[in-house]
Amino acid sequence: MxxxxxxxxxxxxxxxxxxxxxxxxxxLGTPLAWWLARSRSRWTxxxxxLVALPLVLPPTVLGFYLLLAFGPHGPxxxxxxxxxxxxxxFTFSGLVVASILYSMPFxxxxxxxxxxxxxxxxxxxxxxxxxxxxxxFFSVALPLARRGFLSAGVLGFxxxxxxxxxxxxxxxxxxxxxxxxxVQIFDHVEALxxxxxxxxAGGLLVFSFLVLLAVYTSQPxxxxx
Amino acid sequence: MGxxxxxxxxxxRPGFALDLDLTLPxxxxxxxxxxxxxxxxxxxxxxxxxxxVAGAHIAIGDEIWQDDRRGLFVxxxxxxxxxxxxxxxxxxxxxxxxxxxxGFRRAGRPTTVDQAGIVAMLxxxxxxxxxxxxxxxxxxxxxxxxxxxxxxPRLLLLDEPLAALDAxxxxxxLPYLARLHETLAIPALYVSHALxxxxxxxxxxxxxxxxxxxxxxxxxxxxxxxxxANEFADDSGVLIExxxxxHDDIDHLSRLDFDGGAIFVARRPEPVGQRxxxxxHARDVSLTLAPPEATSILNxxxxxxxxxxxxxxxxxxxxxxxxxxxxxLARISQRSWKALQLAPGSxxxxxxxxxxxxx
Numbered sequence: 001m002x003x004x005x006x007x008x009x010x011x012x013x014x015x016x017x018x019x020x021x022x023x024x025x026x027x028l029g030t031p032l033a034w035w036l037a038r039s040r041s042r043w044t045x046x047x048x049x050l051v052a053l054p055l056v057l058p059p060t061v062l063g064f065y066l067l068l069a070f071g072p073h074g075p076x077x078x079x080x081x082x083x084x085x086x087x088x089x090f091t092f093s094g095l096v097v098a099s100i101l102y103s104m105p106f107x108x109x110x111x112x113x114x115x116x117x118x119x120x121x122x123x124x125x126x127x128x129x130x131x132x133x134x135x136x137f138f139s140v141a142l143p144l145a146r147r148g149f150l151s152a153g154v155l156g157f158x159x160x161x162x163x164x165x166x167x168x169x170x171x172x173x174x175x176x177x178x179x180x181x182x183v184q185i186f187d188h189v190e191a192l193x194x195x196x197x198x199x200x201a202g203g204l205l206v207f208s209f210l211v212l213l214a215v216y217t218s219q220p221x222x223x224x225x
Numbered sequence: 226m227g228x229x230x231x232x233x234x235x236x237x238r239p240g241f242a243l244d245l246d247l248t249l250p251x252x253x254x255x256x257x258x259x260x261x262x263x264x265x266x267x268x269x270x271x272x273x274x275x276x277x278v279a280g281a282h283i284a285i286g287d288e289i290w291q292d293d294r295r296g297l298f299v300x301x302x303x304x305x306x307x308x309x310x311x312x313x314x315x316x317x318x319x320x321x322x323x324x325x326x327x328g329f330r331r332a333g334r335p336t337t338v339d340q341a342g343i344v345a346m347l348x349x350x351x352x353x354x355x356x357x358x359x360x361x362x363x364x365x366x367x368x369x370x371x372x373x374x375x376x377x378p379r380l381l382l383l384d385e386p387l388a389a390l391d392a393x394x395x396x397x398x399l400p401y402l403a404r405l406h407e408t409l410a411i412p413a414l415y416v417s418h419a420l421x422x423x424x425x426x427x428x429x430x431x432x433x434x435x436x437x438x439x440x441x442x443x444x445x446x447x448x449x450x451x452x453x454a455n456e457f458a459d460d461s462g463v464l465i466e467x468x469x470x471x472h473d474d475i476d477h478l479s480r481l482d483f484d485g486g487a488i489f490v491a492r493r494p495e496p497v498g499q500r501x502x503x504x505x506h507a508r509d510v511s512l513t514l515a516p517p518e519a520t521s522i523l524n525x526x527x528x529x530x531x532x533x534x535x536x537x538x539x540x541x542x543x544x545x546x547x548x549x550x551x552x553x554l555a556r557i558s559q560r561s562w563k564a565l566q567l568a569p570g571s572x573x574x575x576x577x578x579x580x581x582x583x584x
Contacts, residue, residue, distance in 0.1 A: 121314055124275050127301035128308040129328030129376050135302075139327070143318040 003199055009176055010184035010200075017092070017180060018160040021099040025107040025156045026149070028100070033111035034137070048112075052105045059102065063169025066098050070170065090172045095180075098170045099160045106155040114148020115141065154215050158208060230255075230380065230412060234271055234281035236264050243268075243433065247441055249414070251286060253428035254406055256444070257416045263434025265416040269382045272414070273308050274301035285380050285412075302331075307373030307381045307411075311389040313365040315357035321368050322353040328376025338377050346408065347371045347401055363394040367401060374409070381413035387422060402426055420460045424448070424504055425583040432456060449552035451534040451545045454507070458537060462506035463554055464583075469499045478523075485549015488524040490580055502583040507543055509578040510555035514565055516574050524577040528553060530567055546575055553577075 003011075032051070036044050054062055069076040070089040077087050088094035118141055126136045142149075164182040171178030173187070181200055188197035230249040236242065243264040249255045257265045271278040274290060277298060283291040290299045307328075315324050329340065344350050347367040357365060366386060373381065386402070387395045399422070405413075406426055417423050423430065424444070431441040435456045440447065445464045447453060454461040467483030477492040481501060490503065517525060528546035536543050542562050546553040553575055567573070 121310075121312070122316060124301070125308070125314040125316075126327070127275070128273055128304075128306055129372065130302050130331035131327075132300075132302045135331075140316060144316075146318075 004196065006175060006179075007184060007196065007200055010179050010181045011203075013092075013176065013178075014161055014180040014182075017095055017099060018157045020096050021103055021160045022107075022153055022157045024096070024100055025103060026153070029104065029107040029111055029152065029156075033108050034115055034141070036108065037112045037115035048108075051108050054102045055105050059163060059165025060169055062102060063098065063166040066094075066101070066166070066170050070094055070097075089170060090174060090178060092171075092177055095167060095171045095178055098166050099163060102163055102166050103156045103159045106159045107152040110148045110151040110155065111145065114145035114151075117148075118144045150215060154211060158211065161204070161208075229286070230414075231282065231284040232268070232272060234268070234278045234283070236267050236271075236278060243439075245431075245439060247431060247439075249412070249431070249441070250429055251412050252410065254413045254415050254426050255429040255431060255441075256423040256427035257414055257431050257433060258418065258420070258423050259433030259435070260418055265418075265433055266384055268433075269308070269384050269414060269416055272380070273306050273382055274299060274304050288379070305332075305377060305379040307376055307378035309366075309369055309373055309381070309383045309386045311385050313357075313369035315360075315365055315368060315372075317357055319357075320353070321349065321355050321357065321360070324357065324368060325353070325372050325375055328372055332375070332377040335377050338375060340375060343371050343374050346404060361394075362390055363397040366390065366394075366398055370401065370405070374405075374411075378411060381411050383413055383415045385416055385418075387417075387419070399425065420457055421504075421583070424464055425502065445552075449545065449554060451532055451543060451554075454534070454543050454554060455537055459508065460506070461543065461554060461556070462504055462509070463552055464502060464504055465551055465580075466500060466502050469493060469495055469497050469501065471497060483551055485551045486526050488526075488577060488580055490582065493582075503580040504583055505553065505577055505580050507554035507556040509580075510546075510553055511576045511578070512544070512546075512555055512557055512561070512565065512567070512573045513576060514571075514573060517576065520576065522576040522578060524580070525574055526577070528573055528575045530569055530571040530573060532569055533562065533567070546573065548575060 036048055067089055068074050070087060071077045072081065072087060077089070080086060080088055088097060122140050122144060123136050126140045131139060162182065164186070167178065167180055167183055173179050173183055181204060185197050185200050188194070188200070229251045232245055232247045232249065235244050241264070245268065257268060259265055267276065270276045271281055272283055277291070280293050281291050282293070289297060290304050291297060316327065319327065325344070329338070332338070347370055349364065349367050349371055352360060352364060352368065357368070360368065370386070387398055390398065403426060415423070415427060427444050429441065430444045430447040431439065432447065432453060433439055435453065437452070440453060445466070448457070449463045465483045467481040470480045470482040470487065472479050472492060474492070478489045479491070479493045481488050481490055481503065488503070493501065495501065526548045528548040531545045531547050533542045533544045536556065540558055541556055542559055544555045544557060544562070544567070546555060555575060
C-alpha cells in the first residue's frame with residue numbers, strides 16, 4: 001500500500017489549498033473578528049450569524065449555491081468573466097474561495113474570543129501611554145491574542161484539509177487542479193482500492209493527531225478551560 | 226488661557242447628575258474625594274479622553290484637550306496624561322523593562338525625563354528583567370507609576386491606586402507617592418475615598434457627592450470647614466502642617482511649631498526644621514474655660530470659639546475654634562456647650578488629646 005503519484009499530487013494540492021486558505025483567512029478574518037469583538041454596531045449579530053452558517057449547513061448546500069454563483073449565469077461568474085478571469089467553478093481559485101467561506105467560522109470564533117478576552121483595559125492603558133489605534137492593535141492586541149491566532153490557524157487549516165462536500169460540488173474531481181486528498185480517498189474506496197485508501201486516510205489521521213497534540217502541548221493554559 | 230487645570234463637565238446618567246466647573250492648581254496633588262458612585266472615576270476618564278462627555282471643556286495650561294463648542298476633542302493617545310488605576314495594568318507580554326519603555330518610547334525618549342532617577346526613586350532597578358506575573362502587588366503598582374511618569378505626562382491621574390492593596394502594601398507605596406509629590410512638578414488628580422491618604426498626600430481637595438454639591442479648596446481649609454465636616458463623619462478634624470522646632474530627648478518629645486501655636490508630639494527621627502503634617506481629630510479635642518492645672522493632657526492652647534454646627538448625632542456639636550492662625554475643630558456634647566455657656570467669641574482652652582502623624 002504505497003502512495004502513487006496521483007496520491008502525492010492530491011496531498012500536495014491539499015497542502016497548497018490549506019496554506020493558501022489559512023493565510024487568506026488570517027488577512028480577512030482578523031479585521032472581521034476585531035470588528036465583531038469590539039464594535040457596538042447592531043450589525044454585528046447578523047454578520048456573526050452569517051459567518052457561522054457553514055457550521056450548521058451541510059457542505060453540499062454551500063457548494064450548491066456557490067456553484068450557481070460561480071457559474072456563467074451567476075453574479076460571481078458574470079463578474080469574473082467580465083474581468084477576463086473566466087469561471088471559478090472547477091478551478092483551484094474556486095476551491096480557495098469556497099474553502100475560505102467554509103472555514104471562516106473556525107478562524108473567526110477563536111480570534112473573536114481572544115480579542116474579547118483582552119478587554120478594554122490594556123488598550124486604554126496603551127492609549128494613555130501614547131499609543132494610537134493601529135499602534136495599540138499591533139503592540140497590545142495582537143500579542144495578547146496570540147493563543148487565539150494559534151487555535152484559529154490550526155482549526156482553519158484542519159477544516160480546509162478535511163472538507164469534502166464543498167470541494168466535490170465546486171471543484172469536481174480534476175487531477176492536479178481540484179482533486180484533494182479527501183476526494184482521492186473517496187475515489188480509492190469507490191474503486192475498492194482499500195490499501196491505497198488506508199495509506200492516505202491513515203496518514204491524514206496521524207498528521208491531524210500530531211498537529212493537535214503540538215497545539216495542546218504548546219498551550220498549557222488550555223487545560224484550564 | 227490661564228495656567229492651571231480647567232475642567233467643566235456635566236455627567237448625566239439615569240438617576241445621577243454631576244456638574245463640575247473647576248479651576249485647579251497647576252502644581253501639587255488635588256484629591257477628588259467622595260463616596261463610591263459620586264462620579265470620581267467618570268471624571269478622570271473624561272479628563273483622560275477615554276470617554277467623551279458631551280459639552281465638556283478640559284484644558285491644562287494653554288493646551289485644550291476638549292472643547293465641544295469648537296468641536297475639539299484630542300484623543301487619549303495625544304493627551305500627555307499618566308493614568309494609574311487600582312489594577313496596575315502592566316502588559317503581561319512585556320518585561321518590566323518593556324513596560325517602562327512602552328510609554329517612554331512613544332514620548333520620543335525625551336532627555337528631559339530622568340529615566341534612571343525615576344527607576345531609582347521607585348526602587349524597581351532590580352526588577353527590570355522580570356515578567357509582571359513574577360512581581361508582588363506593590364511592585365507592580367510601583368512599576369506602573371514609573372511607566373506613567375516615563376511617558377512624560379503633564380497631568381497624573383491616580384484612580385484609587387492603593388485601594389486594591391492590603392495595609393502592608395499600602396504602607397509600602399505611600400512613601401513613594403509622597404516622594405513623587407515632593408520631587409515632581411507634575412500636577413496630579415488623586416481619586417480616593419480614604420481620608421487618611423488624602424490628608425497625607427493632597428494639597429487641594431474637591432469634595433464630590435455631598436448633599437450640598439461640589440466644593441473645592443486648599444485641603445487644610447476644606448478640612449476645617451464646619452459646613453463640610455459631616456462629609457467626613459467621625460474622621461472630621463483639621464490638618465496642621467508644622468516645622469520641628471526642637472527635640473526633648475529626656476521625655477522623648479519633639480516640638481512642632483505651626484502658625485499660631487506649638488504642640489508636642491512623640492519624638493520624631495527627622496531633624497529640626499523638617500516639615501510634617503499632623504491631623505487633629507475633632508473627637509480628640511476638648512474644651513475648658515480656665516487653663517487646666519493638673520491634667521495629663523500635654524497640648525493645651527488658648528482659642529476663640531468661632532461657630533458651632535450640628536453633627537450626625539443630636540447629642541454632639543462640632544465647634545470651630547481659632548487658635549492663633551490655625552483653625553481647630555472640637556466635637557463636644559450639647560450639654561457641655563450649654564454648661565460652659567459657650568457662644569461665638571468665647572475664650573476657651575483647647576485640650577488636644579492626640580495628633581496623628583501623616584508623614
